[in-house]
Amino acid sequence: MNAVSTTFPRTSSKTLGYKVGQVDDFLASTREAYDRGDAEKQLTAEEIRHTAFAMQKGGYSPQHVDAALERLEDAFAARERERAAATMGEKAWLAEAHATSRVIVERLGRPTGHRFDRTSVLSVGYSRADVDRFANKLVKYFTDGFPITVDDVRTAVFRPQRGGYREAQVDVVMDSVVDVMLAVR
Known part of the structure; x- marks a missing residue:
């Protein structure tokens, strides 16, 4: 280091x-x-x-x-x-990362507007449109090799929205995406 x-x-x-x-x-x-x-x-x-x-x-x-x-x-x-x-061996490590990526793709591949739980209309969460747009790019990254970097994920910003996606859920998935990306570097 x-x-x-x-x-x-x-x-x-x-x-x-x-x-x-x-x-x-x-x-x-x-x-x-x-x-x-x-x-x-x-x-x-x-x-x-x-x-x-x-x-x-x-x-x-x-x-x-x-x-x-x-x-x-x-x-x-x-x-x-x-x-x-x-x-555990290189193959097992990569298989684990691949399994995590499948779970991520299943979550992010849900219908637009329904990928994460939403806050109440009185609470603010992440903009569903912003998250969905970024989620589409991530699905393309995992399935088609669409070019996205770890820094793109780390620095993704979603506007606030009443009734938006629950921030904690989105953040956990974004962390998992970073983990997988770092695992297969």
């Missing part, structure tokens, strides 16, 4: 950025976890993906920290893939 610099550009003293101490502490513990390589106490790519930091004025630039976290996630996912392939 390449050493990750903990020196990120800072936001202005009037602009919110990630809390410096939290980012530095997280990156130090991440570096230690990667170097230690203890499989039983290993930090996972998924845990890195779900890392969040408090905000502070004059903190680290979120854009730069997020880019570093994505690189860390990729490095940890590659290590997880290597370990799993060594443990």
Whole structure:
């Protein structure tokens, strides 16, 4: 793993950025976890993906920290893939990723407007049209090799909509898509 610099550009003293101490502490513990390589106490790519930091004025630039976290996630996912392939065999690892992709395609292949549970008309969720449009691209990726990158999935943004899709359900599927994409890289 390449050493990750903990020196990120800072936001202005009037602009919110990630809390410096939290980012530095997280990156130090991440570096230690990667170097230690203890499989039983290993930090996972998924845990890195779900890392969040408090905000502070004059903190680290979120854009730069997020880019570093994505690189860390990729490095940890590659290590997880290597370990799993060594443990269960490359064919079994790929078969597991393929089985997960089939489940994803079944979910995303549901009829437009009915792919996920919806919030009530008084609550806000993700825009059904936005999610459905992206879901169609993901189905094409899994079935026809349509070009989509991990970053496209990581950075997908869905507008808010009353009565939209439940965010938690959509987010879980998007995480699964990222996991599969990283598994077969």
